[in-house]
Amino acid sequence: MPGSEYQDVRKLNLFSRMADENFASLMRGAYVQNFPAQMELITEGDPSDFFHIVISGSVDLFSSWNGRETSMATVRPVSTFILAATIKDAPYLMSARTLEKSRIALIPSQDVRAVFDADGNFARAIVTELAQGYRSVIRAQKDLKLRTSLERLANYLLRQQKHAGGGAVFELDFEKRRLASVLGMTPENLSRAFKSLQPYGVAVNGTRITIGNQADLEHFAKPNPLIDDHSS
Amino acid sequence: MPGSEYQDVRKLNLFSRMADENFASLMRGAYVQNFPAQMELITEGDPSDFFHIVISGSVDLFSSWNGRETSMATVRPVSTFILAATIKDAPYLMSARTLEKSRIALIPSQDVRAVFDADGNFARAIVTELAQGYRSVIRAQKDLKLRTSLERLANYLLRQQKHAGGGAVFELDFEKRRLASVLGMTPENLSRAFKSLQPYGVAVNGTRITIGNQADLEHFAKPNPLIDDHSS
């Protein structure tokens, strides 16, 4: 792993406070690989042999049941995925595939567990990371159970707008079909949902979104920090 | 806190391996109280001042948005709730109310965080607990996104049956209106869903469920360990 990548990973909250030696040990045991787009990295149900770090590109976490499939989350650089399975030494609950050409570091799960036992700062960081992830999923569940698909889209747009800097014009960071799946709806429905938001000043041009009337949209979406504020 | 209760709490995975002294310290600082039914213990958005342990009775975790409300989970003795908020020192994402007369221990969150820093075994137990909780919510989200309400009910019945010992006859451990909310549907819909399961041999009498044709129901429900097996 080149030094710049090494530093990028080191800066992650999960790794930033652990002992140099322990971090180096984890990285020595890591397999860093470039994967093409659409490569299935892990399959749900498989034993969680590796903890994954996305160094560049992006990864879709998804799940299937009875012939159906849904997108659970997207992982972007530089961050990690399936920490809980690694820690519990339990099967993956989600599958993962690259969305584009991606560079991924794979750390043997047993190494993570070993260093977890040895390094208190790493253990604390893991706790924070898990607690954060836990709360994120709770928020997602509230979003799903309390809102209609139109409301979920409206709030997603507001979140994404904020994330993109807050301007009236911004880009979706999802392919629409996958955004639909993440929001728990069909692509057809997403297309209609965008139309339904036109009265609130939402204009769509490919992946470029313009929010013409911020106040109107917010009045409709009723964003709530306990659902939408992913920093807390 | 009486000795028997003290021992019951001590036996929880979360506490069973920590140092005697640290456990005693946590318990010394705890407030143990009896609450009547329907008492709101915490309100979402409030600072997470206390970590909670249900000693007897039961507690409903629920969330609200825009005048709607949904049941997220039910906590039964002896177990704990809102660990993630306590650890992160972040606002509660869910509200909690007693479903019946309940005995609850409240431990100041800062005590939990302090002992977490001091006791490696406790820290490890917290990690396991958080990872378990995280995975449970992921499973719930898959249940919600991949299944219809009828399929969710069928699988819930199979889970509950297993939990009750596996016999053809068992009891629901929910009031139906709240079961409906947990499953993400209306009470009316739940009522109709039970009827729709009659062809699969499901008979309902109050809270007593009889599964007349196990194979048929399973064939319809298609239970999957990656969604329904809450032990892994």
Next chain:
DNA sequence: AAAGATGATTGATTAATATCAACCCATAAG
């Protein structure tokens, strides 16, 4: 036992969402 409350069920209707089919459009391959 009568009255009141609460939860559960049922029927009728409406709303939300998915499905199916066709078509559009951009882009990449031949």
Next chain:
DNA sequence: CTTATGGGTTGATATTAATCAATCATCTTT
């Protein structure tokens, strides 16, 4: 340049689920 290909959109329809209203059942209180 033409042809595939895949995402996106649109319209028609079907399914799923929510809402509204009424009734029924159960349990508690008086």
